[in-house]
Amino acid sequence: MRPARALIDLDALRHNYRLARERHGGQALAVVKANAYGHGAVRCARALAGEADGFAVACLEEALELRAAGIQAPILLLEGVFEAAELAEVARHQLWPVVHHAEQLRMLEQARPQSPFAVWLKINSGMNRAGFLPDDAQAAWQRLQACAAVGTITLMTHFARADEPHLLSTTEQIAAFDAATAGLPGPRSLANSAGVLGWPAAHRDWARPGILLYGADPMPDEANALRPVMTLESRIMALREIPPGAALGYGARFRAERPTRVGLVAMGYADGYPRSAPDGTPVSVDGRPTRLIGRVSMDMLTVDLTELPDAGLGSRVELWGNAVGVNRVAQCAGTIAYELLCNVKRVRFDYLGG
Numbered sequence: 001m002r003p004a005r006a007l008i009d010l011d012a013l014r015h016n017y018r019l020a021r022e023r024h025g026g027q028a029l030a031v032v033k034a035n036a037y038g039h040g041a042v043r044c045a046r047a048l049a050g051e052a053d054g055f056a057v058a059c060l061e062e063a064l065e066l067r068a069a070g071i072q073a074p075i076l077l078l079e080g081v082f083e084a085a086e087l088a089e090v091a092r093h094q095l096w097p098v099v100h101h102a103e104q105l106r107m108l109e110q111a112r113p114q115s116p117f118a119v120w121l122k123i124n125s126g127m128n129r130a131g132f133l134p135d136d137a138q139a140a141w142q143r144l145q146a147c148a149a150v151g152t153i154t155l156m157t158h159f160a161r162a163d164e165p166h167l168l169s170t171t172e173q174i175a176a177f178d179a180a181t182a183g184l185p186g187p188r189s190l191a192n193s194a195g196v197l198g199w200p201a202a203h204r205d206w207a208r209p210g211i212l213l214y215g216a217d218p219m220p221d222e223a224n225a226l227r228p229v230m231t232l233e234s235r236i237m238a239l240r241e242i243p244p245g246a247a248l249g250y251g252a253r254f255r256a257e258r259p260t261r262v263g264l265v266a267m268g269y270a271d272g273y274p275r276s277a278p279d280g281t282p283v284s285v286d287g288r289p290t291r292l293i294g295r296v297s298m299d300m301l302t303v304d305l306t307e308l309p310d311a312g313l314g315s316r317v318e319l320w321g322n323a324v325g326v327n328r329v330a331q332c333a334g335t336i337a338y339e340l341l342c343n344v345k346r347v348r349f350d351y352l353g354g
Contacts, residue, residue: 001348002266002348003233003234003235003237003266004233004234004266004267004271004346004347004348005232005233005234005347005348005349005350006038006039006230006231006232006233006344006347006348006349006350007230007231007233007321007350007352008039008040008043008044008229008230008349008350008351008352009227009228009229009230009231009352009353010043010044010047010229010351010352010353010354011352011353012215012227012228012229012353013039013044013047013048013213013214013229013353014047014048014051014353015227016209016212016213016214016215016226016227016229017030017048017051017052017209017213018051019212019224019225019226020193020196020207020209020212020213021053021207021209023196023197023224024191024196024203024207024209025203026203026204026205026206026207027053027054027205027206027207028052028053028196028206028207028208028209029052029053029054029055029056029074029076029189029206029207029208029209030044030045030048030052030054030055030056030209030213031055031056031057031078031208031209031210031213032044032045032055032056032057032062032066033056033057033058033059033062033078033210034058034342035342036214037210037211037213037214037338037341037342038230038272038341038342038343038344038345039214039229039230039341040349040351041057041062041065041066042065042066042069042071043349043351043354044213045066045069045071046069046070046071046354047353047354049071049072049073052073053073053074053206054073054074054075054076054096055071055073055074055075055076056075056076056078056208056210057075057076057077057078058077058078058079059077059078059079059082060077060081060082060086060089060090060095063075063077063093063095064089064093067093074094074095074096074118075093075095075096076095076096076098076120076208077090077095077096077097077098078098079098079100079130080097080098080099080100080104081097081104081107083107084107084110084111087107087108087111087113087117087149088113090117091111091113091114091115091117094115096117096118096119096120096154097117097119097120098119098120098121098122098156099119099120099121099122099140099144100122100124100130100131100132101130101131101132102132102140105140105143105144108144108147108149108150109143109147109149111149112148112149113149115151116148116149116150116151116152117149117150117151118151118152118154119144119150119151119152119153119154120153120154120155120156120189121137121140121141121144121153121154121155121156122156122157122158123137123155123156123157123177123180123181124157125157125158125173125174125176125177125180126160126169126172126173126176127157127158127159127160127173129158129160130158131157131158134176134177134179134180135180137180137181137184138180138183138184141153141155141181141184152186153186154186154187154188154189154205154206155177155181155184155186155187155188155189156188156189156190156206157173157177157189157190158192159173159190159191159192159194159195159199159202160173162191162192162194162195162198162199162202162218163194163198163218163219163220164220165198165199165219165220170195170199170202171201174190174199174201174202177190187204187205187206188204188205188206189204189205189206189207189208190202190203190204191203191204191207191208192208192209192210193209193210193211193212193213193218194218194219195207196209196212197212197217197218197219197224198219211337211338212224212226213229214228214229214230214341215227215228215229215230215326216228216326216327216337216338216341217327222325222327228320228321228322228325228326230320230321230326230341230344231318231320231321231322232267232271232272232273232318232319232320232321232344232347233316233317233318233319233321234265234266234267234317234319234347235265235266235314235315235316235317236263236264236265236285236303236305236311236312236313236314236315236317237264237265237266237300237313238263238264238313239261239262239263239264239305239312239313240261240262240264241259241260241261241262242256242259242260242262243256243259244256244257244258244259246260248260248262248293248294248302249293249294249295249297249302250294250295250297251295253279253294253295254279254293254294254295254302258306259306260293260304260306261304261305261306261308261309262293262294262302262303262304262305263285263302263303263304263305263311263315263317264300264301264302265300265301265302265303265317266299266300267299267300267301267317267319267347268296268297268298268299268300268301269296269297269298270298270299270345270346271299271344271345271346271347272340272343272344272345272346272347273296273301273319274296274329274330274333274335274340274343275295275296275297276333276334276335277292277296277329277332277333278292278332278333279291279292279293279294280292280293280332281329281332281333282324282328282329282332283303283317283318283319283324284317284318284323284324285303285305285308285311285315285316285317285318286308286310286311286315286316287316287323288308288311289323289324290303290304290305290307290308291303291304292304303317320340326340326341
């Protein structure tokens with residue numbers, strides 16, 4: 001079988017959740033949207049089911065997958081519902097809908113569920129993507145409070161630049177949220193992963209850790225003792241020696257400056273490894289550092305084995321994981337760890353610590 005695989009360490013996932021909950025205090029929803037950031041939503045939710053206070057997903061379809069798998073904890077719908085007909089399923093499965101615009105509010109006012117909804121009201125404190133403007137927050141809360149279909153109301157916002165601790169943006173968003181919700185009762189939720197790790201002033205009743213659960217530290221110094229959950233790995237499938245001046249791969253991007261020993265690896269952009277990764281992007285072969293050379297193709301990539309004479313056919317290649325940080329690969333490729341992890345596909349998924 002093709003040796004490309006994603007090794008998912010569920011013990012590391014549990015470690016990261018516990019760290020987030022301890023750092024934040026209060027309760028924490030484990031964000032498992034987008035198939036748990038590419039790690040497998042059902043397997044990750046089951047691994048956390050014994051201790052997570054609840055889960056957060058993007059939409060109804062993701063929540064129903066978890067319910068069908070036996071997940072009974074609270075599940076928050078971060079995007080809320082897209083049409084009124086979805087509210088029947090929200091009620092049936094006791095999901096928590098976010099309300100972030102006026103049409104969703106009107107849907108709730110017209111709904112007649114058997115039991116009232118636990119609603120999360122989203123305030124736009126400065127990200128300007130979703131949520132009620134601060135000047136409209138009190139009126140939106142009043143309408144929800146008067147709505148027969150609504151039981152509890154949790155107040156929430158989302159940060160735009162919490163991973164940039166040198167900026168005042170997050171402090172300004174916290175202040176805007178607090179001013180907009182002044183005097184309103186009920187629990188609050190402000191902190192995403194970066195908010196949990198870097199902004200104690202954002203620690204309220206509920207945290208919403210996402211990327212940190214999977215071991216990709218969102219903060220610049222990456223000093224928060226997170227453990228990588230996914231190791232993306234494969235093996236050397238062929239060897240080649242090329243002379244100085246020889247080109248390698250599509251577009252002849254890499255040209256050897258010396259006699260170069262090349263390892264061909266069963267991993268490509270169809271597996272989720274970024275085609276944009278440049279020459280020099282770090283990889284690990286049999287636990288020793290080396291580099292990517294040549295353009296990544298659909299099914300294969302090439303690495304420099306010149307300084308690793310013992311490496312050969314079958315040698316283990318780590319693309320990211322414990323030896324090669326996913327943030328480092330993302331930086332080299334001009335993207336973020338979120339995108340790399342979400343894009344992993346086709347490879348075999350093996351789970352440890354289940």
